[in-house]
Amino acid sequence: MNPRSFLKAMILLMLFPSLICLLLPDTIASIYTKIMLPLPLLIGFVLSLRIASMYKKWLQKSFFFLSLFLLFMMVANIDPLWDIVRSKVGDFIPLIVLPFQVITYSMLVISSVYTLKVMERRGLSKKDWVIMVAMLFIGIIIVMYQMIPLLRHIDLYAIFLLLIRFLDVAIVIMLTPVVLLYIRQMRLEKRESITFTTITCGIILSLTVAYGYEIAFDVPLYVIWHAIYHTGSILDALYLFSYLIIAVGLYVHTKYEEWGFRMIEKALAGG
Structure with a gap:
């Protein structure tokens, strides 16, 4: 089996379970999303741990901390848990959520640092810099959008939203050179980078999609979390x-060498 072709096919296939929630009645769609959103993150956590066991030294640590990031992301998507927390702490929920998010992102930062340790070349090409500038520009738009309205009604919740916005943008900007450098390193070594790119793109999409929705539909972020999220x-x-x-990218990564060897054996047998 060709891992690259399989991955592309699976990415397209993943559109179907994603789009199903748009077709379901509101009540069922809510239940569906509350179950489905944590599930691939749990699968990703397990797969990332498995990949960590396949490597030694830096990549082992990189995928281990990636697994922790996915685990914390899964916890963040368990609505009943946060309903309980919210009922206990009330308006002080930002004081719980923000440290939790900082810890979650710290796992991703540490994972990225260990990924960088396996790279020999650290310089970015002109094309890479163009991508970096574009991501920085997008980040500035995300940060500035709705900032003035939030500052006009400054309170604990507004500060919380601004800090989360800064964190998300910082993480996305940090991930961009990591994936670009990784791709260059793999090309130098004549190795495949599509699985890592897929995983990272999935993470970047998950961190920016709410802001894209906010800007595209001119809906404040707090309205998104309270009235749109988990509604199908x-x-x-x-x-x-x-x-x-993310889960598909990790799965293919676990199978890449196995499928690659099979392709070689098949080619040799055919020859």
Whole structure:
């Protein structure tokens, strides 16, 4: 089996479970998204641990911390748990969520640092810099959008939203050179980078999709979280798609060498 072709086919296939939530009645769609959103993250957590066991040294640590990131992301998507927390702490929920999110993103940062340790070349090409500038520009738009309205009504919740926005943008900007450098390193070594790229793109999509929805539909972020999230919206479909392609990318990564050897054996046998 060709891993590259399989991955592309699976990414397209993942559109179907993602788009299903748009077709379901509201009540069923809500239940569907609440179940489906944590599920691929749980699968990704297990797969990432498995990949970590396949490597030694830096990549082992990279995928281990990636697994922790996915685990925390899964916990963040368990609605009943956060309903309980919210009922206990009330208006102080941002004081719980923000540290939790910082810890979650710390796992991703540490994973990225260990990924960089396996790279020999650290310089970016002109094309890479263009991508970096584009991502920085998008990040500035995300940060600035709705900032003035939030600052006009400054309170704990507004500060919380601004900090989360800054964190998301910072993580996305940090991930961009990591994936670009990884792709260059793999090309130098004549190795495949599509699985890592798929995983990283899934993470970036999951971190930016809410802001894209906010800007595209001019809906404040707090309205998104309270009135649109987990309702079977296009936002839910995009979140689910991003989580599914992370899981698919990790799955193909676990099988890449095995399938690659089979392709070689088949080619030799045919020869």
